Structures are given as C-alpha cells and as structure tokens.
Amino acid sequence: MADERAQARAQIRGVKQAAEADLLAKKNVIGVDIADKETDGKNTGQLSIVVFVEEKQANSKLSAADRVPKEIDGVPTDVQQMKVVLQGPAMEAVTQLTPEVDTTVYATLHGGISMGPLRSVHLAPPDVPTEGDYIFAGTLGAMVRDRSNGATMALTNFHVACVNNTWSVGDRMVQPSLLDGGSSANQFGSLTRATLSDDVDGAVVTIDSGKATSATVQDIGDVAGHTAATVGTAVRKRGRTTELTYGSIVSTDFTVSIDYGSDVGNRTLHHQVRIQTDTSKSARFSDHGDSGSVVMDDNRNVVGLLFAGSDDGTWTFANPIQSVLDELNVDLMVAPVVTRPIIACLNTRLAVCNLTRTTTCVLTRAPGCNLTRTVVCTVTRPTTCLVTRPSACLLSRTTCTLTRSGCNIPVPGPGPVEGGQYDDGHGYGSTDEVPEEFWAGYLAALEEIDELDQAEQD
Incomplete structure (x- = not known):
C-alpha cells in the first residue's frame, strides 16, 4: 500500500509542478501540495493536487480566471483553507522589552536555543502596528562547519539572523536574544552568509574563537547526521518558544508563497517539507521564535530547517536539509562515535x-x-x-x-x-x-x- 501511494505521488508530482505557477497566480492562493482530497471535512484517501487558499470562497464569487479546476490532466484537485506565517523571529519594540521564553545563557553553544541579532531594526506599518525600533528572537538550529575553511558555524534562518535586507556580513549575534534578556556581553559570532532562494531560508554565523560548541540539540541529544525527509516519518524539534515538540511528515512537495515584509516582499519556496503536529504530544509543532530550529527524526538525523507554519499550529514547514547545506556551503557537525x-x-x-x-x-x-x-x-x-x-x-x-x-x-x-x-x-x-x-x-x-x-x- 505504501509503495502504491509513493508511485501515485510520483505520477502526480510532474502535473503539480507544471501547474503550480498558474495556480499560485489565482486570487487568495498561497500554497500547492500533493495530499489526500477532503470532502465535507473528511479525508477521502484519494491523492490529489491540493490548493491552499487564505479564505475559501464560493465559485460564484470568483472570476473564471481565479477558479481552481476540478481536475488537472486527469488528477483531481482540492481546495483547503490555511493561513501561513513565518515562525519567527519573535519581535518586540525596544521600548516594550520584557524577557520571554528560554532566557538561559548556555556556556556551550548547541542547537535548539534562543539567539538573535545584536542590532535593532527600524520598522513601520504595515509590517508592524507602530513605527519604531524592534528587536528579534529566533532559534539556533545546529552547529555546522564551513566547507571552505572548516570554521565552526551556527545554522539558522535568513529571517532570524538577517531579519530583512538591511543586514550586512559581520552583523553580531547574541545568545540568548535581546528579546530574551541577552546583551552585548552575550555575543557569540558574526553573520557570514545567508540565502533566501526558491528552496532555502537560511543563514550561518561564524562562532567566535574560544567559544565552546557541541553537536547536540537541547532536549533531543547528539546530532547523528542528516537524511532526506520521507512521508510518514515521525519527527521532533526543539525551538526557543515551544521547546520540544512532536509531529510527522505529510509531504515533501509543498510549495508556499510567503510575505517576508515590505523590504523583502513575497517569496515562493518549492519542494518544502510539510509537518503535521502530533496533538497527542504537543499543542502545536512550532510558533513565532521557533524559526531556525532543525527538524529531526527518531534516529536524531536532521531532515529539515524550520521556517514557517500555519497560524493555527496545525502545520509547520521546513526547508529540505540537503538544499540548506549545499546553498550555505556547510556540513552538519555530528557527535563523535565513541566505542567502549x-x-x-x-x-x-x-x-x-x-x-x-x-x-x-x-x-x-x-x-x-x-x-x-x-x-x-x-x-x-x-x-x-x-x-x-x-x-x-x-x-x-x-x-x-x-x-x-x-x-x-x-x-x-x-x-x-x-x-x-x-x-x-x-x-x-x-x-x-x-x-x-x-x-x-x-x-x-x-x-x-x-x-x-x-x-x-x-
């Protein structure tokens, strides 16, 4: 059965990829994926091209150009409602600063902990309710090594370390973030590279000499390696806001359009990992401030870099980890294998x-x-x-x-x-x-x- 589902998904994939640009151009459409069709809120078990919209509307209220066809090249379609938001960075006006979650200063830098830029960023509506200087908090995902020179680096998101297009190489980072009580005394490294591409929202920070680091993730353990995400895999993550949470991978074909703010604009990311919250263990898989977390399977292999999710906490989205490592030209640091x-x-x-x-x-x-x-x-x-x-x-x-x-x-x-x-x-x-x-x-x-x-x- 699983093999049949995988074959059906592979057959649909080409049709979906050919049609997604036209689908994303329609009114209210923010994502396209391959998933089971739902009828009257019930899962039919039939794989389809799912079109996600911010708000479902009757066809009678849509123009012919904005209507989603019932099928595309023989593949059924489904329209589902979802609002997508970046899962961080959490932000707050400088004048309203109060420490939030995970205010710990960790002597040894590792994955799953609070971090953010030392600088504040000036923002104005509609990006924020009130114009002013804002500070930000996200998550240090994991430790990596530069493929060029072997330098030890911290992995996180573009929108955590850079925030927007006002960033510069050399921007200083702190742990914990300014939002979580950090200060200039908590500096740990300098922003070195970042990318916001069709597949990856990522950045790496070179760690200062003398800073202790560990190839571990808080509350999860040693990083064993990385592997490709697969549908049905149980996963977990540790982030600055919701800390240790659990879920499962439902798709590796998710395409999503996200507003990164007026300075960056709307960006579309393809081939993303879509994760459903395991509500028996977690209220939600991620929230604001969890961006930058690495998503790991039960063998402690990293499968993705968390960057966004649905506003209701049902879904979380991650970049495929191999694309992240290749675009940032780094390799994951893994814990040494100790034989006793x-x-x-x-x-x-x-x-x-x-x-x-x-x-x-x-x-x-x-x-x-x-x-x-x-x-x-x-x-x-x-x-x-x-x-x-x-x-x-x-x-x-x-x-x-x-x-x-x-x-x-x-x-x-x-x-x-x-x-x-x-x-x-x-x-x-x-x-x-x-x-x-x-x-x-x-x-x-x-x-x-x-x-x-x-x-x-x-």
Missing part, C-alpha cells in the same frame, strides 16, 4: 571478554571486543587486588589502588553489603551499576600509564 568495548562486554556479557588482572597487569584487548589497539601496561598493586572477568563478563573485585609514581587510580570494588547491595565506597551499588564514564576514564588512565612507560623507555 569494555562497556559492550558488560552489556552483552560475551565469554570472549575474559580478563584477569594480577600483580603485574597486562591488559590485552581481544578481537571479539571490537578493539582497535592493544595496550600493555605494568601496574604495581597490592596482591589482594585481583580483578577477574569470568565468562559471563561480570566483574568481581576488591577495593584497590593502581600505583605508579604517586598516581593513585581508584578502582570500584565490592565493600560491605548494605540492604542486599554492595557499597564500594564510590556510591555504586553493584558492578553492573558502575557508570560508563568511569570505565572510559579507567581505560584512559591505563593508557596514560603505558604512554609514561614508553616515554621513559625512549
């Missing part, structure tokens, strides 16, 4: 991971543990200190200290039994409860001892 073979042994309890450490400790990483190198170290320790790994990969040990040149490395081991649990003096209840971080540090300590031995021999 010892931990894997604890989790999987492989018999091949047997290891005995006696007075002279020779630590050999067996191929079955997926280890890439062998570490041999000589460590002085009390004869009572015996660390044994039986075939089940459980560890039994007494408390001991590895000693070399006055460097003490504590090893957790069973102590007095308290309520059926071991108390090893480090707060660990049993060997299975020793955190992964300890073993990573423990192995690093052994390797450091080996390196010191090698240095003395050299």
Whole structure:
C-alpha cells in the first residue's frame, strides 16, 4: 500500500509542478501540495493536487480566471483553507522589552536555543502596528562547519539572523536574544552568509574563537547526521518558544508563497517539507521564535530547517536539509562515535571478554571486543587486588589502588553489603551499576600509564 501511494505521488508530482505557477497566480492562493482530497471535512484517501487558499470562497464569487479546476490532466484537485506565517523571529519594540521564553545563557553553544541579532531594526506599518525600533528572537538550529575553511558555524534562518535586507556580513549575534534578556556581553559570532532562494531560508554565523560548541540539540541529544525527509516519518524539534515538540511528515512537495515584509516582499519556496503536529504530544509543532530550529527524526538525523507554519499550529514547514547545506556551503557537525568495548562486554556479557588482572597487569584487548589497539601496561598493586572477568563478563573485585609514581587510580570494588547491595565506597551499588564514564576514564588512565612507560623507555 505504501509503495502504491509513493508511485501515485510520483505520477502526480510532474502535473503539480507544471501547474503550480498558474495556480499560485489565482486570487487568495498561497500554497500547492500533493495530499489526500477532503470532502465535507473528511479525508477521502484519494491523492490529489491540493490548493491552499487564505479564505475559501464560493465559485460564484470568483472570476473564471481565479477558479481552481476540478481536475488537472486527469488528477483531481482540492481546495483547503490555511493561513501561513513565518515562525519567527519573535519581535518586540525596544521600548516594550520584557524577557520571554528560554532566557538561559548556555556556556556551550548547541542547537535548539534562543539567539538573535545584536542590532535593532527600524520598522513601520504595515509590517508592524507602530513605527519604531524592534528587536528579534529566533532559534539556533545546529552547529555546522564551513566547507571552505572548516570554521565552526551556527545554522539558522535568513529571517532570524538577517531579519530583512538591511543586514550586512559581520552583523553580531547574541545568545540568548535581546528579546530574551541577552546583551552585548552575550555575543557569540558574526553573520557570514545567508540565502533566501526558491528552496532555502537560511543563514550561518561564524562562532567566535574560544567559544565552546557541541553537536547536540537541547532536549533531543547528539546530532547523528542528516537524511532526506520521507512521508510518514515521525519527527521532533526543539525551538526557543515551544521547546520540544512532536509531529510527522505529510509531504515533501509543498510549495508556499510567503510575505517576508515590505523590504523583502513575497517569496515562493518549492519542494518544502510539510509537518503535521502530533496533538497527542504537543499543542502545536512550532510558533513565532521557533524559526531556525532543525527538524529531526527518531534516529536524531536532521531532515529539515524550520521556517514557517500555519497560524493555527496545525502545520509547520521546513526547508529540505540537503538544499540548506549545499546553498550555505556547510556540513552538519555530528557527535563523535565513541566505542567502549569494555562497556559492550558488560552489556552483552560475551565469554570472549575474559580478563584477569594480577600483580603485574597486562591488559590485552581481544578481537571479539571490537578493539582497535592493544595496550600493555605494568601496574604495581597490592596482591589482594585481583580483578577477574569470568565468562559471563561480570566483574568481581576488591577495593584497590593502581600505583605508579604517586598516581593513585581508584578502582570500584565490592565493600560491605548494605540492604542486599554492595557499597564500594564510590556510591555504586553493584558492578553492573558502575557508570560508563568511569570505565572510559579507567581505560584512559591505563593508557596514560603505558604512554609514561614508553616515554621513559625512549
């Protein structure tokens, strides 16, 4: 069934693309997509070319040129009502400044947090109710690297970092935004490139030297990579305003016309990702100030860059991530893959991971543990200190200290039994409860001892 739907969508795609310019020229039309036809508010399950209008009107009130035909080249059409708005940046007059959502100053820059320009922008009606200077807030989506020089950058939208055509290369950015309580003391980088094209509303900010960054998204975790958006995929995002929200992709064929304000004008973006809010988990997927967020699947792969949505919160729209990266000439920063073979042994309890450490400790990483190198170290320790790994990969040990040149490395081991649990003096209840971080540090300590031995021999 899914394959049949995909084939039907592919057949309709060419017809839709050929007709969308004429459809967008009609009165009140703001978007064209491929989706199920609705009759009397009910989903018919029949794929059609859907024409979105700001307000549905009877054909009798429309001129012949503005009427949407019932079908185009044999493909049925449907007219649905929707009002589209940019999902940011949130803005406020300088004279009315009050901090809003996510006012946290993050020591390490990462995705999903508040950001905005250090400057204010002078606006007048109809863009704003009252003429004056305004400040803006959006979302830092993710960390990226410049393909040309490897510089670390922050990814967001054109309309977040640039606001309008008054921007310049070098404009300073702050985290959090001025709207969220930021100031010149919170500067983190300079606007480097931006694009507002047929596919992408994007910008990148080069991070200042010395600023800590992380390839993570707040409340979601490490960025694993990126992938093409596909219909039916469950997604989530973390933005400055609505924070962590959930939805699903309903289309990758959305074309939308949006008013970017009198300075920029009306722009049409093609091949956009349309996301429906999962109302069982979120009231809405996005709102003003969430622009610039990255949209991620359940494997933490980025599929899009959020930029707009419907005013009622039902729909959210995102640029396809590959187009974003290519137009801005950057690559996503992804979290390093850390392998912890010892931990894997604890989790999987492989018999091949047997290891005995006696007075002279020779630590050999067996191929079955997926280890890439062998570490041999000589460590002085009390004869009572015996660390044994039986075939089940459980560890039994007494408390001991590895000693070399006055460097003490504590090893957790069973102590007095308290309520059926071991108390090893480090707060660990049993060997299975020793955190992964300890073993990573423990192995690093052994390797450091080996390196010191090698240095003395050299």
